[in-house]
Amino acid sequence: MTQPRMPIESGVPDHFQYMHPVMRKNYGQWDWHERPRPGVLHHVAKSGDSVWTVRAGTQRQMDVYTIRKLCDIADQYAEGHVRFTIRSNIEFMVSDEKKVAPLIEALEKNGFPIGGTGNSVSMISHTQGWLHCDIPASDASGAVKSLMDELHHEFTHEEMPNRVRITTSCCQINCGGQGDIAINIQHTKPPKINHDLVANVCERPSVVARCPVAAIRPAMVNGKPSLEVDEKKCICCGACFPPCPPMQINDPEHSKFAIWVGGKNSNARSKPTFHKLVAAGIPNNPPRWPEVGAVVKKILRVYKEDARDWERIGEWVERIGWPRFFELTELPFTKYHVDSWRGARHSLNASAHIRF
Amino acid sequence: MTKKMHDTPMLDQLESGPWPSFVTGLKRLAKDKDMMVDLLGQLEYSYKTRLGYWKGGTASVIGYGGGVIPRFSEVADRFPESKEFHTLRIMPPPGMHYNTDILRKFCDIWEKHGSGLIALHGQSGDIMFQGCTTEKVQEAFDEINELGFDMGGAGPSVRTSMSCVGHARCEHSCYDEGRAHRSVLNNFTDDLHRPALPYKFKFKYSGCANDCMNSIQRSDMAIIGTWRDDIQVKQDEVKKFVKAKGRKYVIDNVVTRCPTQCLSLNDDDTLAIDNRNCVKCMHCINVMTKALSPGKDRGATILVGGKRTLKIGDLMGTVIVPFMKLESDEDFEKLVELGRNIIDFWAENGLEHERCGEMIERIGLANFLEGIGLDIDPAMLANPRTNPFIRMDDWDDEAAKWKARKTG
Ligand code: HEM
Ligand code: SF4
Ligand code: SF4
Ligand code: SF4
Ligand code: SF4
Numbered sequence: 001m002t003q004p005r006m007p008i009e010s011g012v013p014d015h016f017q018y019m020h021p022v023m024r025k026n027y028g029q030w031d032w033h034e035r036p037r038p039g040v041l042h043h044v045a046k047s048g049d050s051v052w053t054v055r056a057g058t059q060r061q062m063d064v065y066t067i068r069k070l071c072d073i074a075d076q077y078a079e080g081h082v083r084f085t086i087r088s089n090i091e092f093m094v095s096d097e098k099k100v101a102p103l104i105e106a107l108e109k110n111g112f113p114i115g116g117t118g119n120s121v122s123m124i125s126h127t128q129g130w131l132h133c134d135i136p137a138s139d140a141s142g143a144v145k146s147l148m149d150e151l152h153h154e155f156t157h158e159e160m161p162n163r164v165r166i167t168t169s170c171c172q173i174n175c176g177g178q179g180d181i182a183i184n185i186q187h188t189k190p191p192k193i194n195h196d197l198v199a200n201v202c203e204r205p206s207v208v209a210r211c212p213v214a215a216i217r218p219a220m221v222n223g224k225p226s227l228e229v230d231e232k233k234c235i236c237c238g239a240c241f242p243p244c245p246p247m248q249i250n251d252p253e254h255s256k257f258a259i260w261v262g263g264k265n266s267n268a269r270s271k272p273t274f275h276k277l278v279a280a281g282i283p284n285n286p287p288r289w290p291e292v293g294a295v296v297k298k299i300l301r302v303y304k305e306d307a308r309d310w311e312r313i314g315e316w317v318e319r320i321g322w323p324r325f326f327e328l329t330e331l332p333f334t335k336y337h338v339d340s341w342r343g344a345r346h347s348l349n350a351s352a353h354i355r356f
Numbered sequence: 357m358t359k360k361m362h363d364t365p366m367l368d369q370l371e372s373g374p375w376p377s378f379v380t381g382l383k384r385l386a387k388d389k390d391m392m393v394d395l396l397g398q399l400e401y402s403y404k405t406r407l408g409y410w411k412g413g414t415a416s417v418i419g420y421g422g423g424v425i426p427r428f429s430e431v432a433d434r435f436p437e438s439k440e441f442h443t444l445r446i447m448p449p450p451g452m453h454y455n456t457d458i459l460r461k462f463c464d465i466w467e468k469h470g471s472g473l474i475a476l477h478g479q480s481g482d483i484m485f486q487g488c489t490t491e492k493v494q495e496a497f498d499e500i501n502e503l504g505f506d507m508g509g510a511g512p513s514v515r516t517s518m519s520c521v522g523h524a525r526c527e528h529s530c531y532d533e534g535r536a537h538r539s540v541l542n543n544f545t546d547d548l549h550r551p552a553l554p555y556k557f558k559f560k561y562s563g564c565a566n567d568c569m570n571s572i573q574r575s576d577m578a579i580i581g582t583w584r585d586d587i588q589v590k591q592d593e594v595k596k597f598v599k600a601k602g603r604k605y606v607i608d609n610v611v612t613r614c615p616t617q618c619l620s621l622n623d624d625d626t627l628a629i630d631n632r633n634c635v636k637c638m639h640c641i642n643v644m645t646k647a648l649s650p651g652k653d654r655g656a657t658i659l660v661g662g663k664r665t666l667k668i669g670d671l672m673g674t675v676i677v678p679f680m681k682l683e684s685d686e687d688f689e690k691l692v693e694l695g696r697n698i699i700d701f702w703a704e705n706g707l708e709h710e711r712c713g714e715m716i717e718r719i720g721l722a723n724f725l726e727g728i729g730l731d732i733d734p735a736m737l738a739n740p741r742t743n744p745f746i747r748m749d750d751w752d753d754e755a756a757k758w759k760a761r762k763t764g
Contacts, residue, residue: 004418005418005498006418006419007417007418007419007420007497007501007506007507007549008501008502008504008506009419009506009545009549010501010504010505010506011447011506011538011541011542011545011548012447012449012450012506012517012537012538012541012542013447013448013449013504013505013506014449014538015449015450015451015453015524015534016534017449018449018453018454018455018458019451019453019524020453023453023524023525024524027523027524027532028523028529028532030525030526030527030529031527031649032527032645032646032649033526033527033645034645034646043525043526043527051525053525057375057376058376058476059375059376059377059378059381060378060475060476061378061381061473061474061475061486062378062381062473062474062475062476063381063382063384063385063472063473063474064385064463064466064467064472064474065381065384065385065472066376066381067459067460067462067463067474067476068460068463070459071456071459071460071463074456075456080455080456080457081453081454081455081456082453082454082455082456082459083451083452083453083454083521083524084448084452084454084476084477085452085521086481086518086520086568086569086570088475088476088477090476093525111374111376112376113374113375113376125479126479127479129408130399130402130403130408130409131395131399131486132410132425132427132441132443132486133408133410134408134410134411134412134427135408136408137408138406139399139402139403141378142367142370142378142379142403145370145373145375145377145378145379146370146373148375149372149373149374149375152373152374152375172665173664173665173666174664174665175479175664176479177479177570177573177574177664178570178573178574178664178670206708206709209708209709210667210709212666212667212668237665237666239666239667242412245411250407250408252405252406252407253406255406263573265567265570265571265572265573265574266565266566266567266568266638267565267566267567267572267580267635267636267637267638268565268566268637268638268639268642269613269614269615269637269639270615272567272572272573272672274573274670274672284406286366286403286406287366287367287369287370287403288369288370308608309608309609310609310613310639310643341669342668342669343669
């Protein structure tokens with residue numbers, strides 16, 4: 001037996017070795033850009049050099065054949081360099097405008113939609129779901145595939161008032177992050193505890209410490225050390241499940257989708273905001289989740305009709321007010337929309353500002 | 357392949373429609389890989405029962421404590437070939453640039469040792485090589501590592517980082533994101549590979565306030581490009597823009613959308629800017645890409661403590677450095693040092709499973725700043741306190757410090 005190979009602790013690789021040569025040459029020296037059509041960016045450097053970027057949607061979790069296909073396209077129609085965006089779109093860079101149209105044609109012929117730039121609905125950033133995570137109440141790739149099928153036109157066109165960035169998460173931990181629209185599944189029932197297993201599997205003090213509302217207590221059940229949950233306090237967050245799988249939180253029927261709007265990461269115009277709850281109780285219906293798609297499309301339709309240029313969803317709602325938002329979208333407004341967590345009173349209306 | 361495909365009536369429905377289908381990809385892999393036959397079977401079973409069936413465990417490579425996400429199936433009796441389906445998190449280059457040569461090499465390695473399924477990329481930026489058996493993890497990693505790629509973060513550690521395309525292609529970029537990303541992260545490889553912190557710690561880099569990396573909300577330390585002199589204006593381009601779009605468009609969409617009302621359209625169709633009140637929000641520059649650009653005195657604003665939900669609710673990052681120059685070697689060293697001070701202080705004072713932002717909430721920003729040796733600044737606040745419940749015995753000393761800083 002030879003010595004085990006120790007890792008080369010090389011850290012973050014140097015990006016210049018993979019970067020398109022025009023980008024490398026003009027690094028930090030760009031002057032302006034325009035969008036000749038949806039899915040295409042044209043950047044001009046101070047040197048006068050230009051680079052055209054063609055952005056295409058992918059399924060994010062790709063098989064090697066898909067990646068090789070994208071590489072073939074990059075070699076044949078682009079210049080052998082690509083990059084990926086934070087939303088798993090792929091970008092091909094070319095230094096000659098004449099290469100743009102054939103590249104688009106090749107991508108479209110192979111089923112990759114061109115878009116995701118400017119005021120479009122870009123690819124939905126998503127999480128792991130049933131394909132890989134250990135606490136998902138739903139799938140991520142499937143829900144996103146279904147939605148992107150429905151939003152295909154909005155990806156390939158720039159018809160929204162401003163950009164729309166959607167995220168999904170398959171539990172409330174929300175690895176998918178904030179979005180103009182965030183589609184997150186929400187547990188609605190406290191964990192079901194398999195008391196026979198707790199003592200063997202769970203480090204009880206650390207499970208107790210995980211609970212954000214102190215609903216978990218150590219207890220003896222059937223003569224064995226276990227845990228119990230004060231179901232009145234429990235907010236069904238699922239945080240106790242990863243360190244203690246016998247506290248099953250997933251529930252095929254009672255885990256429901258909730259939809260949140262108005263998250264914004266950019267500082268443009270208004271400060272960044274978190275997304276806010278607008279709809280819940282939406283069933284978890286694979287393989288196409290039609291009820292989720294219906295709500296998202298309705299919100300998008302109203303936003304598209306009613307918002308002004310450059311208003312993000314949250315800024316538009318700020319302007320028209322939440323009562324009007326619920327009126328226009330016809331979504332039910334319930335006591336669950338009223339925040340009850342710490343700092344909640346900051347979200348109440350302490351003024352006589354009311355629209356009628 | 358030897359194994360017969362399972363019936364997947366629900367997943368089959370995800371093959372129709374215009375968006376690229378991951379199911380079609382999984383099926384192509386299943387032609388050569390029994391592991392993927394059973395993976396599809398398990399996924400279909402999840403779709404049918406609406407439950408997930410993965411549980412954690414341990415899998416790692418020699419020398420590192422984290423970076424392999426172990427997944428064991430709870431329904432291995434039905435789907436034995438995919439009973440182990442681990443993920444390797446691998447750090448991408450800044451800006452996620454690749455050439456086809458390196459991508460093809462990834463494919464070859466993953467076809468040989470893994471399932472053939474690669475996610476480009478996860479939500480923290482990692483290239484996720486999904487689907488590996490415990491036995492193959494080491495060989496797969498060795499080959500990826502030989503290509504110059506290293507394991508990403510997982511567990512209570514510094515995590516993989518992300519930076520925007522910035523300097524490589526974006527004229528808005530106010531500092532070299534790639535350099536900052538590599539300078540900082542490559543100083544923390546030990547904290548990244550050997551989890552020993554209270555919880556996760558993420559750095560994210562955006563070249564301007566558009567924050568394409570969503571770093572204020574999603575990272576423990578956000579480095580956002582900005583400038584502190586005047587916006588650069590090409591007045592002839594402003595005039596052309598007004599001519600093309602009309603005065604009303606410019607007034608409605610540029611002038612009145614400025615959050616601090618520092619824009620005004622002059623009678624001769626040039627733009628007047630009250631730069632002292634500009635908050636560098638990027639809006640006007642986004643609209644008039646040719647006419648306006650960030651100033652010349654560029655650097656970054658640094659915010660600390662952003663995170664999502666668990667355990668005390670969502671937190672945005674808080675400004676702790678309103679402006680840091682990021683040009684010279686020393687500037688980048690200072691950035692690394694700041695990251696180091698923050699992580700050291702948090703490692704010392706954070707509770708188990710407590711993110712940096714939660715610790716700041718618990719101990720107060722003033723104590724945190726004192727702990728890492730930074731002075732307070734009014735730019736760190738949305739507004740000064742509104743409640744009087746505090747002892748202010750040392751008011752005079754503190755006021756004297758402020759005066760000394762102003763004159764010194
Ligand atoms: C238990 C199993 C979990 C799995 C399998 C999982 C999976 C993932 C994956 C694959 C990513 C992307 C990683 C990357 O790109 O490198 C991610 C990101 C993330 N995870 Fe998780 N996660 C888990 C638990 C958690 C928990 C407990 C939290 C928080 C309390 C959490 C919060 C997040 C957040 C906020 C992100 C996105 C971070 C960002 O934007 O940088 N996850 N998760
Ligand atoms: S959102 Fe929840 S279920 Fe989905 S990947 Fe993250 S932790 Fe797992
Ligand atoms: S689900 Fe959340 S709130 Fe309920 S007991 Fe578990 S940790 Fe506590
Ligand atoms: S964050 Fe700013 S500099 Fe970076 S890519 Fe986005 S717009 Fe450009
Ligand atoms: S960058 Fe923002 S704050 Fe500054 S002038 Fe432009 S719109 Fe106003």
